[in-house]
Amino acid sequence: MFNILISSVGGQGGLTLSRIMAVAAVRQGLSARTGETLGMAQRFGSVLSFVRVGEDVQSPIFGPGEADYIIGLELFETVRATRYLRDTGVVFAADEYKPPVSASLSPKPAWGRENVLRSLRETLGEKLLVVPARDLALRAGSARAINVVMLGVFNAHARLFADDVVYEAIKSVLPGRAGEVSVKAYELGKAFYAERAKSA
Amino acid sequence: MGNEAIARGAWEAGVRVVTGYPGTPSSEVIMTFHEEGRGLPIYVEWAVNERVAFEIAYGAAIGGVRALVTMKAPGLNVASDPVLSAAYSGVEGGLVILVADDPGPHTTQTEQDSRWYAKLSKLPMFTASTPQEAKDTVKRLFRVSEELKLPVIFRTTTRLNHAVGDVVLGEVEERDARPSFKKDPPRFVRAGMKWNLERHAWLNGVLRRVEEVASSLGFNKVEGSGEYCVVTEGVAYNYVYEALRGLGEARVKVLRVDQLYPVPSKFLAENLSSCRRVIVVEELDPYLEAEVKKLAYEERLGAEVMGKEEGLLPLEGELNPSLVKGALYRWLGVPQGQESTPAADVRLPERPPPLCPGCPHAFSYIALKLGIARAGYKLSEVPVFGDIGCYALSVNRPIEAIWTEHSMGASISMAMGLKVAGYDKPVVATIGDSTFFHAGIPSLIEAVHKRVDMLVLILDNRVVAMTGHQSTPSWEVTESGRQARGIDIVEVVKSIGVDEVAVVDPYDFNKMVETVASMIKRPGVKVLVAQHPCRLMEVRQLKTVKKYRVIEDKCTGCRACVNVTGCPALYIEDGKAKIVEDDCTGCGLCARFCPYKAIVEVGGA
Ligand code: SF4
Ligand code: SF4
Numbered sequence: 068m069f070n071i072l073i074s075s076v077g078g079q080g081g082l083t084l085s086r087i088m089a090v091a092a093v094r095q096g097l098s099a100r101t102g103e104t105l106g107m108a109q110r111f112g113s114v115l116s117f118v119r120v121g122e123d124v125q126s127p128i129f130g131p132g133e134a135d136y137i138i139g140l141e142l143f144e145t146v147r148a149t150r151y152l153r154d155t156g157v158v159f160a161a162d163e164y165k166p167p168v169s170a171s172l173s174p175k176p177a178w179g180r181e182n183v184l185r186s187l188r189e190t191l192g193e194k195l196l197v198v199p200a201r202d203l204a205l206r207a208g209s210a211r212a213i214n215v216v217m218l219g220v221f222n223a224h225a226r227l228f229a230d231d232v233v234y235e236a237i238k239s240v241l242p243g244r245a246g247e248v249s250v251k252a253y254e255l256g257k258a259f260y261a262e263r264a265k266s267a
Numbered sequence: 268m269g270n271e272a273i274a275r276g277a278w279e280a281g282v283r284v285v286t287g288y289p290g291t292p293s294s295e296v297i298m299t300f301h302e303e304g305r306g307l308p309i310y311v312e313w314a315v316n317e318r319v320a321f322e323i324a325y326g327a328a329i330g331g332v333r334a335l336v337t338m339k340a341p342g343l344n345v346a347s348d349p350v351l352s353a354a355y356s357g358v359e360g361g362l363v364i365l366v367a368d369d370p371g372p373h374t375t376q377t378e379q380d381s382r383w384y385a386k387l388s389k390l391p392m393f394t395a396s397t398p399q400e401a402k403d404t405v406k407r408l409f410r411v412s413e414e415l416k417l418p419v420i421f422r423t424t425t426r427l428n429h430a431v432g433d434v435v436l437g438e439v440e441e442r443d444a445r446p447s448f449k450k451d452p453p454r455f456v457r458a459g460m461k462w463n464l465e466r467h468a469w470l471n472g473v474l475r476r477v478e479e480v481a482s483s484l485g486f487n488k489v490e491g492s493g494e495y496c497v498v499t500e501g502v503a504y505n506y507v508y509e510a511l512r513g514l515g516e517a518r519v520k521v522l523r524v525d526q527l528y529p530v531p532s533k534f535l536a537e538n539l540s541s542c543r544r545v546i547v548v549e550e551l552d553p554y555l556e557a558e559v560k561k562l563a564y565e566e567r568l569g570a571e572v573m574g575k576e577e578g579l580l581p582l583e584g585e586l587n588p589s590l591v592k593g594a595l596y597r598w599l600g601v602p603q604g605q606e607s608t609p610a611a612d613v614r615l616p617e618r619p620p621p622l623c624p625g626c627p628h629a630f631s632y633i634a635l636k637l638g639i640a641r642a643g644y645k646l647s648e649v650p651v652f653g654d655i656g657c658y659a660l661s662v663n664r665p666i667e668a669i670w671t672e673h674s675m676g677a678s679i680s681m682a683m684g685l686k687v688a689g690y691d692k693p694v695v696a697t698i699g700d701s702t703f704f705h706a707g708i709p710s711l712i713e714a715v716h717k718r719v720d721m722l723v724l725i726l727d728n729r730v731v732a733m734t735g736h737q738s739t740p741s742w743e744v745t746e747s748g749r750q751a752r753g754i755d756i757v758e759v760v761k762s763i764g765v766d767e768v769a770v771v772d773p774y775d776f777n778k779m780v781e782t783v784a785s786m787i788k789r790p791g792v793k794v795l796v797a798q799h800p801c802r803l804m805e806v807r808q809l810k811t812v813k814k815y816r817v818i819e820d821k822c823t824g825c826r827a828c829v830n831v832t833g834c835p836a837l838y839i840e841d842g843k844a845k846i847v848e849d850d851c852t853g854c855g856l857c858a859r860f861c862p863y864k865a866i867v868e869v870g871g872a
């Protein structure tokens with residue numbers, strides 16, 4: 068069984084991503100559970116989506132130190148989520164940077180994009196893969212597709228779902244043009260991972 | 268999702284009337300009907316509040332059709348009055364009351380444990396553990412309800428409502444849906460005290476049959492065997508299941524209670540009789556724990572019963588798999604084993620949910636503060652009462668507008684209370700449109716009737732935004748496509764006879780400030796309706812959305828823009844303001860406050 072944590076800022080499509088993964092899991096013949104909190108955290112607050120995929124999944128959430136994978140859609144939120152990572156876990160971080168309002172209000176800004184990245188690199192080292200997700204999503208046709216770019220990167224690494232299963236899942240959750248853009252974004256995410264693997 | 272499964276289950280059961288009031292984590296049940304159920308012969312609509320919603324569903328159920336009413340935990344407080352009477356009168360068609368509790372709490376003002384309502388109202392209550400069971404449970408509960416002729420409460424918690432999992436669908440029952448209603452005053456008229464006594468006896472008799480009906484439908488189950496026994500329910504069962512599976516121990520018996528009220532005493536007594544040690548694992552209050560302890564005493568079970576009262580699990584907050592695992596291992600006396608070490612915990616600035624970019628409430632509250640100041644008052648001497656809705660997020664930095672937030676509609680009456688107690692500075696109540704319709708109208712009538720001096724700011728964004736954009740009574744067509752009569756909030760306010768009404772678009776910022784400044788000084792009940800649609804909704808309908816940008820050379824990094832608006836699309840980096848273009852909705856609020864005119868429209872001058 069795999070525990071996957073998606074950390075994001077409300078509105079970035081973290082919930083959509085967890086939904087796509089759950090649908091893909093079921094179509095793949097696996098059982099899946101996801102757990103998250105909607106409502107207030109819907110927009111611009113921190114959102115954690117728990118995704119669990121495997122044979123006999125019962126609980127929709129898991130505890131700190133239990134994530135096999137973290138998919139971070141925003142850098143601050145990725146740092147925030149690291150306490151959920153298992154010591155054998157891997158983190159995929161989109162290079163999106165959206166500092167919370169509270170950071171900008173403080174007169175001495177201790178955080179900046181570079182600092183957040185450095186902190187991630189220091190704590191995670193080899194376990195971290197930073198993805199130029201925005202560029203890839205824009206290439207696919209929309210910055211909104213960052214979430215699916217990350218799915219491509221994740222699945223190229225974890226090989227949890229067959230590609231055609233992912234396509235179906237994407238199209239069932241995102242009908243119409245958004246689905247087409249997302250399929251492209253997924254492919255670009257995969258290609259990015261393959262390139263990285265080659266050069267590594 | 269659990270809520271989608273519940274909707275599906277109700278549909279499969281042939282439900283005909285579905286009502287409720289939006290409230291996280293319950294809202295998606297009705298939203299699912301609205302999205303997937305178009306064209307079905309089902310009345311599915313939001314009601315003005317939970318009490319009205321319940322009464323509509325109840326009216327349908329006494330006519331013999333199946334009805335479902337949904338709400339979050341505090342909604343049951345609102346609906347409780349008719350719910351308690353309904354227990355005496357009962358139903359003909361199945362009536363399921365879905366109540367979603369919110370351990371955590373993630374989005375609710377209290378960690379209310381609604382199981383106590385079952386005891387209070389004497390209505391049977393059930394729960395479920397997984398999305399699949401949620402669907403099957405709601406279906407079976409219609410049968411329980413009809414069998415017992417009583418409304419039945421289906422109590423869930425956030426982790427069930429919002430859990431996504433695979434669900435196997437079932438057949439849709441064909442039912443005769445024509446309502447009929449036989450006149451029977453002793454049953455339905457609660458004015459007769461003798462009748463009430465008789466109906467109370469009837470109710471107590473029915474409650475004795477609940478376990479029999481429930482077990483015939485397969486509720487409550489037992490797994491494993493041994494002298495160590497876990498009693499659990501709902502979502503907590505999942506955590507117990509996984510913890511014990513990880514342990515690979517065979518000496519533990521798990522009793523899962525689906526029937527929360529009245530607790531299945533035969534089932535418990537039988538299965539606990541061979542237990543030496545019992546632990547109760549449940550969300551929120553030690554409700555089952557007290558029931559099991561009582562039973563252990565009555566049945567002379569001789570087992571040691573432990574749970575939250577012994578400190579094995581916390582009394583506040585939500586359970587999770589690690590907490591339950593830790594408690595079970597300690598109780599069993601087995602070593603925890605080496606937990607995997609989480610990566611270092613870094614201190615990060617918090618990200619509480621803010622008002623959205625371009626939110627009209629941000630305009631309103633900032634204008635309110637400036638208006639109070641312009642009228643010559645200190646901000647610290649004019650209490651601003653808040654209410655339930657998105658606008659409560661104005662409590663966060665930097666807007667920090669509201670002083671209170673309690674329950675639906677309380678802003679107006681609480682402000683009035685302070686005033687009649689002799690508070691000599693102005694008081695302001697702020698309330699959203701949907702909240703005003705829900706519970707603000709009686710409070711406003713009270714304030715007008717008693718001639719209290721106060722300013723009421725109605726934040727009318729035309730929608731129940733917080734819970735996912737549901738309709739309000741002002742809509743002309745509801746989500747189901749039903750033609751409705753839009754209720755004009757300004758006409759309602761006028762008809763109550765307030766001393767003054769003004770309607771201002773908060774985007775017309777200066778006018779908003781002036782209106783506040785002039786109204787707040789005058790006597791009487793003054794209502795200022797700030798009308799502008801929820802920006803998220805509005806932007807979806809606009810063809811092109813303006814964007815703003817920062818001219819780097821002009822920006823001095825003074826942070827005035829962020830400090831005033833707190834707009835989440837704005838941030839400061841390397842001593843300059845930046846705007847996240849994707850998130851900016853082009854409202855222009857920040858540009859007003861930049862002393863250096865460094866923020867301009869993209870493409871503009
Ligand atoms: S114009 Fe300014 S305040 Fe308005 S949404 Fe854009 S960045 Fe935020
Ligand atoms: S208010 Fe103007 S000058 Fe000050 S930080 Fe914001 S954009 Fe820069």
